[in-house]
Amino acid sequence: MISSTNFIYLALLPPLLAPIFIFIFKNNQNLRDSVGLIGSLISFYATINITNDLMNGGSPTLYLFNIFSDLSLSFKVTPLGAVFGLLCSGLWILAAIYSIGYMRGNNEKNQTRFYIFYSLSIFGALCVAWSSNLLVLFIFYEFLTFATYPLVVHKETDESIKASRLYLGILVGSSLMLFLPAIIWVWYSVGTLNFADGGILNNTFDPVYAPILLSLFVFGIGKAALMPLHWWLPAAMVAPTPVSALLHAVAVVKAGVFSILMVICYIFGPEFMNSSGSGKFLIWASTITLFLSSVIAIRKNDIKARLAYSTVSQLSYIILGGAIATNYSLIASVSNIMMHGVGKITLFFCAGAIYVSTKITKITDLNGIGHKMPLTFIAFSIGALSIIGIPPLGGSWSKFYLLLGAAQSELTIIIIILAISTLLNTYYLLDPVFRAFFMDKNENVKTVNHPLTVYPALCSAFLVILLFFYIDPLLQLVNLIIY
């Protein structure tokens, strides 16, 4: 019987060690590309076991050593972290298959470097997910930024260098100037940074300053892409699509909202959030972001840019749930981390598949493509409908609980804005589907089939449907947070 501590090793070591094997096998393409896939399978298996242990009342921890006298480098799986960990390691399997198809289909250069940093990014995301205190979270948050940098700049063109400067500038700048001071503020005034159920600020932190502290956190965590710090996400779309799919729709951005939720749940504590009134400004900041980015998304003709703004908008749904900080809204946030992750990766997989087959990047060029790539567009529609929130697809749950949470807190205006935003979602996400299936064909487009890019998209689309019916385990996990 393997203990849960060893399972944490088993989950973290494959993405950390895979780069070594990738480097060793750099001259044998098949061997090299399968390293990531094997690693992801091991990692996912371990993550499932960890989650099981957590649901059976265990508390999986892994202590390494003390960084400072009172802070250790250790990992502790919280229910929130378990959800995020499952998401990352699970989707890594699909993304590993997909990136083989995409990178080969596109004849990308520097593939070895790509796979090395891809795997390291997953390692960073998993460490963020299971960090036991804010400092460890910060360390791997930054690690994730720097591990994804080589992926963003992958093409090494002037455009991608410029975009990656923006990427790094915003992410590092915000975390250095706001996030780190906020952490040290907490450390100084509370004396600890360990995540604890119900928060650690409750009795020791002056509620008057709580909104300032929270704003340092939410704007310091630039990965959550709260406006006006969202610029890096559209810029990061210069990266190859597997990166946009797993990292900039799932691992990196979710690490951002995840960190915010960790701060809200385990540092502030929902009770202190509400009693100090610090969530109020955040409710508005996130509502404005989710609305504005929906508006911007409509005007984007580039598929990936539109998906990026849709991501910005969806991230703010999650932050909004955290800001309201009631039971229902927290359920909405946590489940949306999962639902949006699976939904959005489907959309990106499809966008990449379209690009590999036809080299199309603009939505207006999609007319009639649906008949040539029916499977891809079926997957795309399922992902889109889920993000819009239509049953029986996974995304409907999170929308439902978010509305419930808003109603519970009597935030009528928010409900109205959410409704309008959903309408906008419907328009800009279904527009490509409509064009592909119902507009006249553009005969000039040649398609080349790359099955390895299509099947992962179908798998994740299937997962979206599955998640609607098997929401129970997820709700059980979430209940552990709220108890």
Added chain:
Amino acid sequence: MIDLIAIENHLPALQVVIPLLLAPVAILVSLPFLSWLVALFGSLFCLYASVSLFFQVSEFGKINYFMGGWLPPYGIEYVIDEASSFMIVLISLMGVFATIFAYQSLKKEINKKSQSKVYGMWLLALGGLLGLVTTGDAFNLFVFLEISSLSSVTLVALGSKKDKRALTAAFNYLLIGAVGATFYVIGVGLLYSVTGTLNIADLTIKISELTANNSVKAGISFIIIGLMVKAAIFPLHIWLPSAYTFAPSAVAVLLTATATKAALYVLARILFTLLFNADDFTVIILQWVLLPASIVAIFFGTIRAIFEKDIKKLLAFSSLSQIGYITIGLTLGTASGIMASFIHIANHSMMKAALFMGIGAISIQLKKSINVDDLKGLSKSMPVTSISLTVVILSLLGIPLTIGFISKVYLLKAVFSHGNWPILFIIVLTSFLALGYAWQLIENIWMKQPVDTALTINDDPKIYIPLVVLAVFNILFGIYAYPIVNSAFNASAAIFWKAL
């Protein structure tokens, strides 16, 4: 037979005397390799002496060594406590690294005849710096200040074998250094005229009875300004950029890792032992002289570095701003502030030494002083150097899992507990601005296509080994920070609590 126990007892003197005695030997043997062996032996002995002193101190407490058996306040006293033992370990460790790096790099940069001279001066500088941080006598301190300065000036001047501009740089350094030393000795003279003693511990007691005395205030001001020159604190830094740029690569490594750091340590020591009893005056010096100077240094250094194209100069300006962070820690006037300074003294010398080694390794191959553009495509021609440099640059930026992050966390924490918000903001802002000069290096190394000359160069294991070891240190102590943090804590306690 040599009596080992007797040697153990005299280590405080030997760690200074041995390198000083070996210096003429290194010059006289006049074969580069043999001279280098002498220098290596000298630095290794210093390392052995300082490490065993460090453990003696941490086990049995402070060591007071009386030179020639003459008791203070008349004889010369050497004080090895937690703080000075921290410094001698750092200086001699970095001395060993620099010496290992020196052999190959000097062979390529300087003609055969001058190399032995370099090693002679090298040992003098090392011995001088070790004496500087251990002596407990104000005038003896002046002597070591001069030994180390004059030998460093000579070392910089020997760079003229590869670039004539080294001569003007050395001359600048000499003039400004001489002014600084004169200021220091005037200050000591003033204090002596009032108190009649030169022993620092004795001075501290005597001064505390004379707080309102203007001679004391004038004397201390002179001393502090003299030391600010040596430590290259803005605006008295002007000798530093060109000295680092035109000196032989190995000399730049040695100076950046040890010389300014030793001066910073002495400054801290003077500020918090000699001065701390004269309360109002301390506040004036800390808050109105040192604090503005360090803030301006940070901004000035960072911004100049952003617009600088010559990499060695860029690094020198970056040093200027990093010294600003160290002095900001001192100006807080708290134990945690001093601790942050000590951590950054150690960490910064590890980063900068490694950076100068890496850049030196490239400039040796290209046989010229190198620009930012010369780094293009370096990852293809010198992969090991590139990776090491990247690690150290990340450390300079204070990225988690490197020692730079440890420094930053402790400095921010010290500023926080002091409650000084504007300074906090300045630190985080400038550490973000540092991306401006550091990131272009990484972009050029990894993302850009190589220029023609870059294709002719390659990694040389004989040169990069110390660089790789230092890069590993940058990560190792960034993850397992306990050794540095703990000894810095003890060092700050030794300085601060004695001061109260």
